[in-house]
Amino acid sequence: MTNEFPRSLCIGLFGTGRVASQLAPALVAAGHQLAFIWSRTATAATALAATLPVTPALATLAPPLPAADVYLLAVPDAAVEPLLASVSWPEGALVAHLAGALPLSVFTALPAVRGGVLYPLQTFSPGRAIDWATVPLCVEAATPAAETVLLALAGSLSRHVLQLNSAQRLKLHVAAVFANNFTNHLLGIADALLAEAALPPELLAPLVRETVDKALNNPPFTVxxxxxxxxxxxxxxxxxxxxxxxxxxxxxxxxxxxxxxxxx
CATH class of the missing domain: 1.20.5 (Single alpha-helices involved in coiled-coils or other helix-helix interfaces)
Incomplete structure (x- = not known):
């Protein structure tokens, strides 16, 4: 990894949802500066910015966009392409989305932008603190220079940084849905069935822990x-x-x- 740019990056953050609200303080803690926070809801941007040191809330996307080394799009997947099209990006801007299922090709329509991906493989919920050092961060970029910056940014947050192409990342995202979302749904069904029988949900805790432990230490189908x-x-x-x-x-x-x- 080269030292062609300062370790402390200036970052423009789009979004104030579950990922953005946990990513913003993590970026600051890693020594980066937030150039701004933007949200479709101005009050949400103001509220998140107020929890951080010297971070302005961006009220409008009217040009010119404040300068930044990296612009991170921590917005819902369906909002990424409309947002990309609605912003007057500085020439050569490095813009990265955080989505698992969106390909790098969403940047194709914007040749003046250096596109990238910084996908955190984790589930984010209000009230639950994330240890970013343990979160796998998946990086992809359109140019070697953009890749270098995103790898450095990822490495400042996590000990687990991977370079994945769009096809690999999509398969990883599908696997994550099975491992996380579907598993949680099944646990919800189990919880509801216990409630119907007037049984406490903690009865399943030892079984769930043993199941997960075995699956993490063996090929799951074999156990x-x-x-x-x-x-x-x-x-x-x-x-x-x-x-x-x-x-x-x-x-x-x-x-x-x-x-x-x-x-x-």
Whole structure:
């Protein structure tokens, strides 16, 4: 990694949502300066800026845009391309989105912009502090110079920096949805079923911890257990009957059972 630019970067941050609200203080803590924070909701930008030292809230996107070494788009995926098209970017500006599923090619329509990606592989929720040093940060860029800057920025935040192309990042994002979002949904179903039986949710905690620990230390398919693996037809039928009041969950149970058995 070269030293063609100062370690402390000046960053323009677009967004005030779950990612931006945790990224902004992390950038400051890493020694970077925020040139501004912008949000579609001016009050949200003002509120986030007020929690940080010497950070202005940008009230309008009318040109000229305040100068920055990097512009980070911490906005919803669907908002990235409209935002890119609506801003008069400085010539040669380095602009990076933080989305897992959006390709680098979203910058193709803006040849004057150096496009990049800085994707944090983590789930962000209000009230939960993130240890950025442990968050895998996935970098992709349109030019070697842009890549160098984004790698340095990523390295100032995390110990786990990866260079992934758009196809790899998309597959990673799909995997993350299975590992995180779908798993959380299944835990929600389990929690609801326990509540119906007047049972405390903490009953499942040791089982969940052991399941995750095994899956992280072994190829998950090789440590699969349960009635689907055993092809225990009476138990599978009893479970299906117990889910009769929840047809969607019953169908999901059947689909997951079939998927498990297809891996045997």
């Amino acid at each position: 699969q257990t349960g009635p689907a693996v055993r092809r225990d037809a009476p138990t599978l039928a009893a479970h299906s009957a117990a889910l009769a009041a929840h047809p969607a969950w019953q169908a999901l149970y059947a689909q997951l059972t079939a998927s498990i058995q297809a891996q045997l």
